[in-house]
Amino acid sequence: MSAAAALETFSRHGGRLAAAAAAFPAAPRPWIDLSTGVNPRPYPAPAATRAARARLPDPETLRALEAAAAAAFGAPAERVTAVPGSESAIRLLPDLLGVRRVAIAHDTYGGHAEAWRAAGAEILRRPEDAEAWVVVNPNNPDGRATAADELLASAAIRWTVVDEAFVETEPELSVAAQAGGRLIVLRSFGKFFGLAGLRLGFVIADADVTARLRARLGDWPLSADAITAGQAAYVDTPWADAARKRLARDAARLDRLLAAAGLTPLGGTLLFRLARAPDAAGVFLRLAHAGVLCRPFADPRLLRFGLPGRPAEWTRLAAALSGERS
């Protein structure tokens, strides 16, 4: 596969393991997926019971999950709506808000722009020109933080959508407790808790946005497994505290590994690290040939790396990176 084709295929979203296996058939298995920002050590969530999988999820159970999540977010329970992944909320918001001109802060997760374009909105750079401002905080992929004051000042003027998909490891950045009025906060479950396949996220908003969102979600938006896992995870403070400490150690270790291989760590969050490489596409290809999938971007100097999990993954990444130097 050429560098250009690889960029084309793998720079839109992470997680394309099947495409990687098809594009690099000679790469050693199993693939190591570092192309997303999902905690490689999942929360040990209970599965839903057979009875719960068989029946429609009870609305009371869903409300209990939202209450548990709200307590973890520091937000009032009645402002918190569970959705099947924060991506689904990203896609619903443009129609819901009916905004025609939106600004999206920084170079960031591409799903926001896709959603607004699909709804026919014009995407601007400056929030001053727009009816809504979308900020990923901390930002993906560079980890840049936007101050709460700036977000609250924006929300006094226009819709301000703060995607806190990666805020669990920097909870002091969150404005979830202030959501309401024109401030809408999105949260993700699967990244920090390492269970992205369950599809669970949240929207924190005022009563009117919440009512309109619920009308568009219907009565059973979540799977029984998502509800069961979320209810357990959001009250497990000891697990979250230990996970934050472990992620901090592993993020620092990954930065050291990247630097030792000649890449320049540029930051990120504790769930992924951004790095500059003189020939990022070349590094991407060489890692892919070694069965390691990282995340390239349209900017040919950048690569993003999720955290390896098991010791063998660290070893293989280190070998693949140092091989690329030799």
Added chain:
Amino acid sequence: MSAAAALETFSRHGGRLAAAAAAFPAAPRPWIDLSTGVNPRPYPAPAATRAARARLPDPETLRALEAAAAAAFGAPAERVTAVPGSESAIRLLPDLLGVRRVAIAHDTYGGHAEAWRAAGAEILRRPEDAEAWVVVNPNNPDGRATAADELLASAAIRWTVVDEAFVETEPELSVAAQAGGRLIVLRSFGKFFGLAGLRLGFVIADADVTARLRARLGDWPLSADAITAGQAAYVDTPWADAARKRLARDAARLDRLLAAAGLTPLGGTLLFRLARAPDAAGVFLRLAHAGVLCRPFADPRLLRFGLPGRPAEWTRLAAALSGERS
């Protein structure tokens, strides 16, 4: 609980077991939930692997599920889009089609009217006056069938949305193979396969509607467990054939039981039976006091019953029904 309050609480949707347990605290446990139309003998679906639950579902895997479902529906794979429950599609369609005047056929599942009202549409009775016609086929709760000719003739003139949530036991009614143009077909996984808690459904539509729907769903609309279960279930023809035979026997048995208790069976599908009772609210309450939840309606003469599953459930239903006659 008064008859009026019970109607208010339990006539909007089925599946409100927690509310029933709270309203009738002295009822024997476990509750028997006959308030929905979900197969009480679930498909023995494999659970997703731990690895699949941890990561974002691969788009290739989602496409494979859609292909398996399309083959079961007799529809082209490129017209089939998986959604997290057909309810989610019901809620998305009004914004997607941008229609302001819709007709909804017969007295039917209330989620359709709720979704169109939430989007600001006017709901009419006659399709001739509307830009879109919604038909549940076979209809819930009375099982009424609408002929394919009538649906196709409507789709030649206006958007025609056919909700085939209960068509698996009457596959000859399906127009899934003809979907496209202005004909949109919805399918449900959880009812026939008895796994409503997984949240899986499908929209069958032409390329334009499909593209707009996918843009609103985002890249990861389904949980790993829904994908895993659906892939196995839709190719298991022997299980489906046996399930249809069993459901036919059980539906006939339920009609006999209701008739023996003085109710008048009015039809339905093989997943639920509608019956007339001189005092439906009274029957509802007496069953509820016996720990059996059936489904009342605003029409005070009607009750709907899902199928009991285990032998003990049939025994308790028979006792509760005959007790009501004594």
